Structure formats: structure tokens, C-alpha cells
Amino acid sequence: MVTLQDVAEKAGVSPATVSRVVRGEGKVGDKCRAHVKKVIEKMGYRPNTNARALASNKTEIVGIIVPNISSPFFGTLAIGAEEAATKAKYKVLMGNSHNEPKTEQALIDSFLEQGCQNIILHSKFTDDATLIKWAKQIKGLVIVNRFVPEIANRCIWLDNVSGGRVMAEHLINQGHKKFAMITSHLKIGDPADRLVGINQSLNRVGLELPENNIVYSNAGMEAGEAGVIELFDRGIEFSALLCFNDSVAIGAINALFDRGIDVPNDVSVIGFDDIIIAKICRPKLTTMNYPINKMAVYATNLSMELTNNEEQEEHKTHLFMPTLTERKSVTKSAS
């Protein structure tokens, strides 16, 4: 392994000078710099990241913590973060929390131990207080998909109320009047916000989504299937079904299909997230696009700015808007 020292000797300069040209900082004469660069090239010198981290107490690593990277949504998040990190020559550490706060804490500790001060965190079950504590000890901590007022400027999140509003409006514009919904049993956060938006749009035109037309469950495909069955058991009539996310929507469509109900001709279904399978399923899903990739890129850049002492407006947060993606699962109401 070639060290800074080796290069310095070969080039006939001091280690300090080589260090300067490697980092591109400090004053170095043009001739000298060119010469050193050539020697570095020739010897194939690569700085030792660990030594550098030890001496400078800094690293160029961003850590990504998500529930499960194999889900398309988080995979997309990870790709965005990785892209931004790689572009800045940062490395990326990855960890799956499986939605367990304990695991999350362990990952944070592990990353910190590695000297990683840039962490992109997607956390739904760790309490605000803990997040605030972490934010204090981790300069580059950024939270994705959650809003914590005390650390607003570290939060990159989505306007779920607006999302709910837009999806309901679209259905209204297609002439739908009878709605049902399959959403998450979590009564706070995203699901609740979307419901607020949906009701805003509905109420404005004198329509409503009766509580009895809402099935609360978890957020997977099975939930969509079970949700449809539950709605039928309750004897609910509806021409438009709002789903918490695309997986739920696809499960619902399958269950409807099994009962001989065609989507979109008999019932319209709308999803949320716009994950890859929304383009693959049949019918292709009309859904709200969640710009998670862009958000991840943004979050990563923000994190790096944070650790590089770049000026950040403390009293600002980072809110993204979901947008309607029209495909084939929603159509005009027959009535």
C-alpha cells in the first residue's frame, strides 16, 4: 500500500504538501502541485480513509436507514440517496430497521461508531423526543417522510393533506358520488392527513365519505383484498375506492375481480405512492405520485450541506407535493 509518506519522498516534498494537493486545500505552487499529482498518479496512491477519519474526525459517508430496502418504495429512496452521495464521492452505509425502534437505535449507534455524521432516516415508530435527541448529536441527520416541529429544517416530508385533496378531486371530477376507502389503522400521520384532505374536497361539493365506508387495516396487498371483502360484508355501495397505497389498491382490484367486478368499468380505484408495480398491474393504476426519489436526493444533499457548515435557514422545512398520475383504474362514473 502506497502512503502519503511514500509519495512525499518520491516527489521530494513534505507530507504536508502532498496532503494539501490531495485535499485540494491550502496554498501550493502550480509547478509543485502538478509534479505531486503526477507522482500520485504514477504510484497509484489512494488516501486511507480510516487514517483520514481518525485525524480529521470527519468522514465522507452517508448512512441510510429505512424499514426494508427490498420494498420498491424504500428501494427507490435508497437509489436516490445513493446517487446523490456517490456524486459527492461519499460512500453509503445501509441499514434496515424493520420498523423496530431498537434496531433503529442500534443502527444509529453503529453508524456513529463508524464516524458517519450524515444519516438519512425514515422512521415512523421512534418518538419525537428521541429524534430530537439524535438531531442534537448528529450534525447531518435528516428525517424523511415525517415532520417534527422542533427540527423542522431537518425534515423532508410530503403534503399528505394536499395529496388527499387531489385524489378526491379527481374522483369528483369523474362524476363519482359514492366513495369507500381502505386505509391504514394508524390514526395519526399520513393516513389521517390524507383523510383530512379527502374530506375537504368532498365536503366542498356537498359529498361525504361516511365513517362506515372506511376500512382500517394495515398497508399491504392482503389488506386490500380483505378490505374489499369487508366493504361488501357491510353492504356498502361505492363507485370509487380510495386506497392508502398502491399495494392496497392492487389487492383491492384483485378482490374485486374475483367477485366479477371490473375495474375501472364497474368501480374506480385510486392508489398512492406510484411505485413500480402501478405501471405493471392490470389495469395500470391511477395513483398519486410520491416523489420519493427526488426527496431522497434532496435529503442527502441537505445532509451534506449540514455537515459542511453551509448556511441553513433554521426556520424552514422542506415540503414536497404529490401529483396525480392518471392511468387506467379510474374512469367516469356511470351514473
Next chain:
Amino acid sequence: MVTLQDVAEKAGVSPATVSRVVRGEGKVGDKCRAHVKKVIEKMGYRPNTNARALASNKTEIVGIIVPNISSPFFGTLAIGAEEAATKAKYKVLMGNSHNEPKTEQALIDSFLEQGCQNIILHSKFTDDATLIKWAKQIKGLVIVNRFVPEIANRCIWLDNVSGGRVMAEHLINQGHKKFAMITSHLKIGDPADRLVGINQSLNRVGLELPENNIVYSNAGMEAGEAGVIELFDRGIEFSALLCFNDSVAIGAINALFDRGIDVPNDVSVIGFDDIIIAKICRPKLTTMNYPINKMAVYATNLSMELTNNEEQEEHKTHLFMPTLTERKSVTKSAS
């Protein structure tokens, strides 16, 4: 930050002793050890990974390099590797090669720079010679989904010939006689091996897959759609369609559906990989299960054994078998 020194002073012993108890190596008196441990606990000491790496020239990091972690297949791979790594208290570096050898090389360099000697690599486009070179300089390099004879004991791969055989057999057992296939345009590696297996099964019972019944394209959903159209343009008749992977299969099913052809009643379709969407699509896909998660776990453990100087049989490779997963896209032939 609490250092080894701090602990040593507080405990009234030398740094060397603390280091010994931290690492659990070397001889330390029972009393002494217990006392030091208590102090460590009380002070909340965490070893500095970078200093450790610098001094010992070892790290506990495994690097994962895949084309694109947001695809379900690679996401599943990553989850398996991460799980095994985390269990051994290793950290995980992640990189996406996007199938570009240059990017792959850059990632390898980057990981090496970090001191990472455990690398799980999924590479299809880097040549054997380069892989062999890497294997020489990276003690814990393990290749997933590829066989390179010279470094056989570092290769974790799938018996694609057997996979092809099994999928064809299943179709034969259902009474199918007219086959078509949409596969990858790569004439070597996985696609070719599967084709060999398919032909073995077919030939044994006097059947065949004529070259004209094969469409070569890439491996995405669009390829499946285009493939079906191409087959019809050629006027091919078939009751069973073999697809290179699940995405292709789903694209094919959609294209068939658009033409009023029902799967599985009119045509049976079989996929490969058994990614998550195989359970989600309609009809649920009959496909070959690719145990990529297990393979990733295995690969990661092997990599760690390799760097820990555990005995490894040089003349051994690691071959996994795909298995048939029956769902709803294949049925008995009408004829």
C-alpha cells in the same frame, strides 16, 4: 467522546488491558476484567472504529454491489446480505453499479479505500480476468450468480440448466406440446443455460422449441409485451410460453390479455425468479423460485469466513437449485 485511555485511567489499569477486555482476546485476570467492564459500561465507552481499522488493518464492513437495489430481486439479495452481516455485527456498504463495469470498478476502489475486505458482488458485464484479479486483492470477495472456474470457491450461483429442465417438465406434465419463449438476447450465461435445460426436457419426450418460436430481447416487462406481439407477427402457435423472468412474464400476460387471450385458460405462462410481484399479479404467476435471499446470506457468511482465515475447501463451489412454485398462470393444456 470517551476513549480507551479515559477508561484505563478511570479503572486504574493500562490501555493495553482495556484493549484486551474490549476485544475479548489475550489473558486478563477475572477480577480485573470484571472491573474494567463495569467502568466501560458506566462511562459508555464505544471503540472508535476508524482508529481500530487503522491500527489493525481490519474492518468489520461488508460491501454489497448490485446493478440496482431498487429492483425487487436485488433488494431481496441486499436484505439477505444485510441480515447476515448485521448478525455478525458487521456494517454494510452499498453500491449500485447500474451494470456498468466502470462504476463497478469505482465502487470496488471506494470500498477498498474504506478498508472493506468483504465484498458481495453481483456482476454480469465485468470480464472473468478482472474478477480474478479482484479476487486476488480482496480476501473476502464473493461473486453471486456467476461461475468463474478459476475462483470457483468464491462463486455462489444457481443451477440454471436444472431450472430450465424443471420449468419445461412442468409444462410437459400439463400436456403442453406447443411452446414459445421470450428470453434475453444474451447468448451466454443464465439464458443460454436455461435454454439448454428446457431443450433437454423437451427432447427427452420428443418435443421441441423451434428457434423461430424464441424471441430474444432484454429482460423487462416491455420485452414481454413486445415479445408476444412479435410471436403473433410471426404467426407462431403456442399453448405454453416460457419467460426469462417474472417481469417478462407479466408483460407477456398483459399483452396477451390485450389481445383477448386468457392466461391460463388459453395460454399458460411461466416465469423465473419468483419476485414479489409474482404473488401480486393476476393471475398469480407460476414461476421458478430463485433462492436469492438464502444465497445472499450464504455468500455473506462465506465472505466473513474467508477474511477470518477459516479453512475453505479450494476445490469446491456453491451451487443452489431453483424450485418450481405453482400458482395460477399454468394449467392443463386444452388439447
Next chain:
DNA sequence: TTGTAGGCGTTATCAG
């Protein structure tokens, strides 16, 4: 603009 030297937190080799 360039060089010197001390230090970052651990490991590991010797003595004792």
C-alpha cells in the same frame, strides 16, 4: 508557499 511535529484512538509487540 512549504516544512516540522504533535496528535487522532487502537493495536500489538515486548518486556517485566
Next chain:
DNA sequence: CTGATAACGCCTACAA
């Protein structure tokens, strides 16, 4: 069994 004491490779004041 325990304790000094060099490394490890690089950064960074401080000098020159």
C-alpha cells in the same frame, strides 16, 4: 497476567 511503547496513515496548527 499486566504495562510500556512503538506503529497505523493522515491532518493541522505553527514555523520557517
